[in-house]
Amino acid sequence: MAVQQGGSVPEPGYPFSAIVGQDQLRLSLILCAVHPGIGGVLVRGEKGTAKSTVVRALATLLPAVEDEDGSRPAKLVELPVGATEDRVVGSIDLEKVLRDGERAFQPGLLAAAHRGVLYVDEVNLLHDHLVDVLLDAAAMGRVHVERDGVSHSHSAQFVLVGTMNPEEGELRPQLLDRFGLAVEVTASRDVDVRMNVVRRRMNYERDPHAFAAAFRDDDIAVAEQILSARKILDDVVLSDKELRRIAALCASFDVDGMRADLVVARTASAHAAWRGANEVTEEDVRIAAELALPHRRRRDPFDEPGIDDKQLDDAMRDAAEQAEQQPDPDTDPDGGGGAPEPEATDDTSQSPSSDTQSSDAQSSDAQDESPQPPPAGTGNEKQAGTPGAQFRARLLEVPGVGEGAPGRRSRSRSSHGRSVRPTVEAGKGLHLVGTLFAAAEQQVVRGRTSGRLKLEPADLRGAIKEGREGNLIVFVVDASGSMAARDRLSAVTGAVLSLLRDAYQRRDKVAVITVRGKEAETVLPPTSSVDVAVTRLRKMKTGGRSPLAQGFLQARELVLRERVRDPLRRALVVALTDGRATGGTDPVGRARIAAGRIASDKIASVVVDCESGMVRLGLAADFAACLGGGYVALADLSAEQVAAVVRAAA
Numbered sequence: 001m002a003v004q005q006g007g008s009v010p011e012p013g014y015p016f017s018a019i020v021g022q023d024q025l026r027l028s029l030i031l032c033a034v035h036p037g038i039g040g041v042l043v044r045g046e047k048g049t050a051k052s053t054v055v056r057a058l059a060t061l062l063p064a065v066e067d068e069d070g071s072r073p074a075k076l077v078e079l080p081v082g083a084t085e086d087r088v089v090g091s092i093d094l095e096k097v098l099r100d101g102e103r104a105f106q107p108g109l110l111a112a113a114h115r116g117v118l119y120v121d122e123v124n125l126l127h128d129h130l131v132d133v134l135l136d137a138a139a140m141g142r143v144h145v146e147r148d149g150v151s152h153s154h155s156a157q158f159v160l161v162g163t164m165n166p167e168e169g170e171l172r173p174q175l176l177d178r179f180g181l182a183v184e185v186t187a188s189r190d191v192d193v194r195m196n197v198v199r200r201r202m203n204y205e206r207d208p209h210a211f212a213a214a215f216r217d218d219d220i221a222v223a224e225q226i227l228s229a230r231k232i233l234d235d236v237v238l239s240d241k242e243l244r245r246i247a248a249l250c251a252s253f254d255v256d257g258m259r260a261d262l263v264v265a266r267t268a269s270a271h272a273a274w275r276g277a278n279e280v281t282e283e284d285v286r287i288a289a290e291l292a293l294p295h296r297r298r299r300d301p302f303d304e305p306g307i308d309d310k311q312l313d314d315a316m317r318d319a320a321e322q323a324e325q326q327p328d329p330d331t332d333p334d335g336g337g338g339a340p341e342p343e344a345t346d347d348t349s350q351s352p353s354s355d356t357q358s359s360d361a362q363s364s365d366a367q368d369e370s371p372q373p374p375p376a377g378t379g380n381e382k383q384a385g386t387p388g389a390q391f392r393a394r395l396l397e398v399p400g401v402g403e404g405a406p407g408r409r410s411r412s413r414s415s416h417g418r419s420v421r422p423t424v425e426a427g428k429g430l431h432l433v434g435t436l437f438a439a440a441e442q443q444v445v446r447g448r449t450s451g452r453l454k455l456e457p458a459d460l461r462g463a464i465k466e467g468r469e470g471n472l473i474v475f476v477v478d479a480s481g482s483m484a485a486r487d488r489l490s491a492v493t494g495a496v497l498s499l500l501r502d503a504y505q506r507r508d509k510v511a512v513i514t515v516r517g518k519e520a521e522t523v524l525p526p527t528s529s530v531d532v533a534v535t536r537l538r539k540m541k542t543g544g545r546s547p548l549a550q551g552f553l554q555a556r557e558l559v560l561r562e563r564v565r566d567p568l569r570r571a572l573v574v575a576l577t578d579g580r581a582t583g584g585t586d587p588v589g590r591a592r593i594a595a596g597r598i599a600s601d602k603i604a605s606v607v608v609d610c611e612s613g614m615v616r617l618g619l620a621a622d623f624a625a626c627l628g629g630g631y632v633a634l635a636d637l638s639a640e641q642v643a644a645v646v647r648a649a650a
Helices: 024-036 051-059 084-088 093-101 129-139 173-177 190-205 208-214 216-234 239-252 259-274 282-290 311-324 353-365 434-442 487-506 529-539 548-565 587-600 619-627 639-647
Strands: 041-045 065-067 068-073 076-078 090-092 105-107 117-121 140-147 152-156 161-166 180-186 406-421 461-467 472-478 508-514 519-527 571-575 604-607 629-631
Touching: 024 051, 024 161, 024 180, 024 208, 024 216, 024 259, 024 282, 024 487, 041 051, 051 076, 051 117, 051 161, 068 434, 084 090, 084 129, 084 519, 084 629, 090 117, 090 140, 105 129, 105 639, 117 129, 129 140, 129 161, 129 173, 140 190, 140 487, 180 282, 216 259, 259 282, 282 311, 406 434, 434 548, 472 487, 487 571, 508 529, 508 548, 519 529, 519 548, 548 571, 571 619, 587 619, 604 619, 619 629
Parallel strands: 041 161, 041 180, 076 117, 117 161, 472 508, 472 571, 571 604, 604 629
Antiparallel strands: 065 068, 090 105, 140 152, 406 461, 508 519
């Protein structure tokens, strides 16, 4: 094992065996250490729940790695959120190319993590295409690189662990599915457990070496059990009965594709090996299902993840009946009874882009059919009605080209996009073709008649890359008495939910401001957790006057404040109102002035006109003009029209 018995170690890490509670998390990590093909663990939980501590402690328990240099401890490689794709998968070795004229590959972090642990903290903030790369490598155990004229492949077998705080935003459902296991961690509410956690942590901080020594034997025992489980894993039998049980379970939870079946089968086999058994049992399958299925049920961004015990009990009972049936010889020609060979049928061999596009399509198709529950009542005040029909809002974007956080909405220049042209400035990495063309034009002047290309620093060209960014979408929702008619508010909330779903998929931040009574209220400050926005929206109170001026001013202040915190993230204000400002002296005039201030600060905007009925005042269109943005009627709201009016605001 990788626990060092001697040597001068400045400070030992926190022992794995000293962790109090978090049983599911520890078991998930152990099972992935036994069988890396499971595909890694996603750890979801609030801050301060020892997620990082447990992951770092696991690395010390992995078997030593034998390579050309002898035996070495397994590595824990941490991947920064801001890492580039070159840093992750590797790239051409420019130093050798320019110095020696030789093609050479420089391995990245995936190669460094081989036979160790690759740890990604805040994985929900990592760019989607990098998450795809990581998950593909974790599932296949190899990295294939085809770029810049270099073709390279190397082993990359590692335990992938991603941690995240759901309050900072969720992973898209199709990326959730690609993690093998997922665990929810929370701080215990048991007083004795909390006391034990604090006591152990304080003891560790007081004397790390003595604390680690106290748990050394326990850690060594866990490490030896992991090694023993690895050795017998290939001999563990997964019978037709248990395989049928797994298939029935996955079918009953209506998960997409076959990845869930494969992961449950691998996890059940790993659990059997972990407990030293030579055959998978019903209990192994149940434990595997608890870890592998809950996050795969979340097809819509607003679905609650997880499976409660009763649901699992019912599914296991139904699956037991299926497990007793004999396999159909027409569908099981091999009559197998041994361990499965899942790699031959694992759909992770598809490219990340095609897999993501397919999942995106399925997710989009399911959007319009997802029912939204009515909000809970709160006393005598009126509440927003059950949201009406929702639509797809794919093309809403901020005009121009930004440089904000990676996302899937507006055009941006970033290090993650496609290279569009070379530049003599620094750019986003090296534009190799541009560099070679620039050098080629100078070869005669430099006296070259044959041999290698003569390169000089002046030849270097940076790459201008264009990709997509996430934006800040600020919703100003008029919840006044004139908007409170059930049908109208139902349509408004349906529209906002559609736009929120779109914001979730495109990795935006969102904020919600409601306008009612005497003032505007920021019911949700800027956040990446769109499901929190939905919860707040469903509890929105309605009725009273419509202080639109305060709503516009509050939206402006919020955007300007966020510009200081995150100057590269561009904002879009989406106001849903009938324009009938009321309350105070000259409410319409004050609202026009407030809207003009948003326009003077060059904040993109669009007004969704919610006015209806025989008599229409057209005030919403007037406010759209004052905002200098776009306008669309609620009845005509669609993805294409929203995009058109937003682009018109450029």
